[in-house]
Amino acid sequence: MKLLFLTPGTGSYYCGVCMRDNALAKQLCAMGHDAVLLPLYLPLTLDESAASPEAPVFFGGLNVYLQQKLSWFRHAPRWLDRWLDHPAILKWLGRFSGMTQGADTGQITLSMLQGEQGAQNRELDKLIEWIRHIERPDVIWLSTGLLAGVARRIRGETGVPVYASLQGEDSFLDGLPEPWSTLSWKEMGARLAELDGVTAPSRFFGELMERRLGLPGGRVEVIPNGVGLQGFAVATEAPEHPTVGFLARLIPGKGLGLVVEAFIELHRRGRVPKARLHCAGTMIESDAAFVEEQKARLAVAGLAGAAEFSANISREEKERFLRGLSLLSVPATYGEAFGLYLLEALACGVPVVQPRVAAFPEIVEATGGGILVEPGSASALALAWEALLLEPQRARALGLTGMRKVQEEFSMERMAGRFVKVSQRSLHKQV
Numbered sequence: 001m002k003l004l005f006l007t008p009g010t011g012s013y014y015c016g017v018c019m020r021d022n023a024l025a026k027q028l029c030a031m032g033h034d035a036v037l038l039p040l041y042l043p044l045t046l047d048e049s050a051a052s053p054e055a056p057v058f059f060g061g062l063n064v065y066l067q068q069k070l071s072w073f074r075h076a077p078r079w080l081d082r083w084l085d086h087p088a089i090l091k092w093l094g095r096f097s098g099m100t101q102g103a104d105t106g107q108i109t110l111s112m113l114q115g116e117q118g119a120q121n122r123e124l125d126k127l128i129e130w131i132r133h134i135e136r137p138d139v140i141w142l143s144t145g146l147l148a149g150v151a152r153r154i155r156g157e158t159g160v161p162v163y164a165s166l167q168g169e170d171s172f173l174d175g176l177p178e179p180w181s182t183l184s185w186k187e188m189g190a191r192l193a194e195l196d197g198v199t200a201p202s203r204f205f206g207e208l209m210e211r212r213l214g215l216p217g218g219r220v221e222v223i224p225n226g227v228g229l230q231g232f233a234v235a236t237e238a239p240e241h242p243t244v245g246f247l248a249r250l251i252p253g254k255g256l257g258l259v260v261e262a263f264i265e266l267h268r269r270g271r272v273p274k275a276r277l278h279c280a281g282t283m284i285e286s287d288a289a290f291v292e293e294q295k296a297r298l299a300v301a302g303l304a305g306a307a308e309f310s311a312n313i314s315r316e317e318k319e320r321f322l323r324g325l326s327l328l329s330v331p332a333t334y335g336e337a338f339g340l341y342l343l344e345a346l347a348c349g350v351p352v353v354q355p356r357v358a359a360f361p362e363i364v365e366a367t368g369g370g371i372l373v374e375p376g377s378a379s380a381l382a383l384a385w386e387a388l389l390l391e392p393q394r395a396r397a398l399g400l401t402g403m404r405k406v407q408e409e410f411s412m413e414r415m416a417g418r419f420v421k422v423s424q425r426s427l428h429k430q431v
Contacts (some may be wrong), residue, residue: 001134001423002034004160007143008151009057009133011042014282016340017167018044019234023228025051027416037135047315048228058130059112059123060085068108081126106180109173109383113187115149124153128215129159141421145169145198145209148191150224161196161426166209166220167337171253189213196426199223202359205337221422222412224366226415227343229407231315234349234400235323242272242389245325245350246279247318248332250291250311254281255331255355260294262329264301272389276306281319283311317416322348327370327388327395328363329353329381339363342370343410346402351395366409369402 004282021037022044028035029051037044037052040059051264062084066073111118127150140154142164151162192198192213198220200206206220214289241385244263248254248366258277263277277298281292291309298307313321322328327347329352336358343363346351352370355359355377364370371388373380388395 008040009042009044027412093098113149146261163197163413166200201338203227204359226412228412232347245328249282265382280310349403350397351398365401367405
């Protein structure tokens with residue numbers, strides 16, 4: 001099959017969705033399919049080689065912004081468009097990718113969802129021209145429902161079926177100011193209802209989005225995320241000190257503050273006096289102040305020397321980081337759609353301790369690689385950590401059980417196979 005994936009690029013920091021889509025496209029190519037990953041807005045920032053290194057960027061971030069803010073710019077000469085979409089310009093723009101916010105973000109989000117009726121219809125012209133000039137794909141996949149606005153014209157003018165993968169749109173849309181949040185939810189629901197199929201990485205998120213988008217029950221199909229297993233392996237020996245890990249973006253919503261509070265509580269209890277904390281993940285400039293606050297909390301508790309923070313680590317660094325852990329916890333405080341970091345930890349035989357909320361119970365139940373605790377409770381986290389750190393054999397057994405399940409059910413091969421199976425339905429419909 002020939003599959004085209006559209007995914008938003010971040011330009012300057014690692015994004016879980018981008019890395020998942022890149023690994024998926026590479027796996028599909030390894031299986032004999034023709035998969036192209038096309039970035040939108042900004043170039044992709046990845047922790048491994050790109051699946052489609054020569055792919056151009058469409059809906060360039062600067063063009064999208066200027067067309068939203070200046071109506072005359074929607075009719076600017078094409079040479080100016082091309083200049084603003086130059087890779088060097090977009091790479092520079094990526095340094096400021098977290099700066100657009102508030103009403104600007106709300107207006108652009110709604111406009112993008114409105115597709116041919118939005119301010120960026122000219123960018124959609126370019127994308128459709130490109131699709132027409134390449135060998136026609138069998139299916140186009142949108143990596144987020146936030147891109148659903150491009151589908152109506154693409155399907156109508158190229159005849160290519162379009163599917164969307166949902167993941168994390170709810171927290172983004174809920175964070176927009178009104179009236180943009182409500183309007184964007186409504187528009188996304190209408191646009192997704194027109195697609196050939198919609199998927200989500202967990203039952204929790206699929207059912208949640210059906211309710212919030214007003215889609216019929218069963219409309220959203222579950223395709224669990226997978227992880228590329230190359231490089232992930234069990235450590236040959238236990239870490240020198242019992243070590244709790246955190247792997248996600250270093251922000252409040254991922255539960256970093258709760259982890260720090262629980263680590264302080266763990267030391268206050270005194271049963272694991274040599275315990276260490278290692279936090280790693282994406283950090284952009286706007287996250288730095290919060291991270292410094294957490295370091296200050298640890299210093300006040302006399303634990304500055306027992307904690308380490310590693311921002312924006314590479315793939316190889318992530319593998320070493322995971323092999324140096326006794327357990328991993330990412331107690332996200334919003335409704336996490338999946339949690340790819342759990343699969344990565346389990347792929348290294350590291351057990352997980354997660355709150356009994358959102359998609360976490362599904363993953364822990366399916367892998368048998370961890371334990372669940374009361375949501376939002378630092379004390380519950382600390383007690384669960386303590387129990388596992390004092391019983392390393394039990395922790396190892398959980399981790400190894402999880403590792404085997406990830407290899408069997410949550411590999412990138414399994415995920416790619418599921419995408420192909422769903423995509424092939426469109427071929428049968430067209431025959």
